[in-house]
Amino acid sequence: MKLKFFFKPAGMITVLILLLFSCKEFIEPSIDKRSVTLQAPSDNYSSPKYNVSFWWDEVEDALGYRLQIVSNNFSSPGGLIADTVITKNTFSMNLDPGVYQWRVSAENGSSVTAYSAARTLTVLQSSIKQQAVELRLPANNALINKSLTAFQWSSLYGATQYHIEIDTNNFVNENALVYDQTVPGQQVNFSLPKDMIYQWRVRAENDTAQARWSAINQITLDKTPSEKVTLNSPINNQTVNNPVNLQWQALAGAAKYKLYILKADSTSNFSQNFPLIVISTNYTFSGAETGSKVYWKVSAIDAAGNEGDAGTARNFTVQ
Incomplete structure (x- = not known):
């Protein structure tokens, strides 16, 4: 039996748009045919200020921009002043008095644009x-x-x-x-x-x-460590089914949590995957065999990177 699908024109357009956006999430678009448009400084710009702000238009699907600055010009450079990749479309730095050229290319994980046409700028010597x-x-x-x-x-x-x-x-x-x-x-x-x-x-x-x-x-x-995390479930010495849903209370000021899962000796990490950084307040654990005794504890880490005391570990047995 053949199945037939009928779409109204408006519905078909909606489906196509959704498909395009879905594909874009998984397939990184190539940007090698696109170009970078420089904005400032303008070509042959000169200024008595040593601090120079560079600005260019953003390129769609670019993840970063490579800015190159040389003394003299790219045909016969006197020296490489900067060769840096940044995520924004602006950059500023101090330059010594002299003549420079600069250019920018855009890049993502799989492609890169050609460099923009180089622009010349002159930094004039002036009072400090x-x-x-x-x-x-x-x-x-x-x-x-x-x-x-x-x-x-x-x-x-x-x-x-x-x-x-x-x-x-x-x-x-x-x-x-x-x-x-x-x-x-x-x-x-x-x-x-x-x-x-x-x-x-x-x-x-x-x-x-x-x-x-x-x-x-x-x-x-901020050197103050976070407070102790209160564990919710499973309770201590509980027998549980696989997989085990580990839960703990959210702690004010915590940016993330460090989950420790330990072997039956209560000191050795259960595997090389632990301790594990977790953003949420729960974790589903399924690595233990039937009859295994497992210990676990959680510490909080604040935005400054301070880790609090994980406290005493609880244990559970997988049935």
Whole structure:
């Protein structure tokens, strides 16, 4: 018997659209025939500012963009200044005075576009007073769980030293800063004193002038471990059927959970798959043979990466 399917025109169009979107979820589209359109800086742009912001149009189905910058030009480069892949369609960095060319290609997991036509830009030498360094690490609004922190920033042409300040009150009172030092390089390692929100900034200097302060970045130090997780089921010493649905209570402040499943000795991991990171508050376990005794426990991990105490393990026996 043959089956016949009848679709109204509007229904057929809907089905085709759904099929196209479903296929796109599983088959990554090729972008090798597409192109990247540069926006700024314009070709032959020149500026006395050392910080240059690059901007281009997004390419559909691209997962990243490769930005290349060379001194002089790509035909006879004086040096490779940058060759980096980023996920956004903007990028900024400080350049020394000189002539440069830049170009961008888009890429995803299986294809890449041709590079855009290269553009030329000129950075003019000017007073350090009009410049500012770029902060690198920690990233703005970073959440960290280690007191010892590496603060890094970009170099600035004409600078001989860098003034770094760290505060908890947005630099309202510069006589009461957490940290205030002038250093010759572009990194300072400093142990933040306690769990708090901190702000930091850097200013380039030389013997005759001071640059503008950088943007202010914020970081949060959180070393406090999460509380213990309360296990729900199965209860301790329970006999259960395979597979076993392990459940525990959600914990406020937890970003994820670490599930420990242990052998009958209560100390050895059940397999190389454990401990396992779980986002939800349950897990279906089916790896134990009939008659096996299995131990389990769960710890919470907060957004800063602090893992709490998993507490005493429960056990169950598979029947």
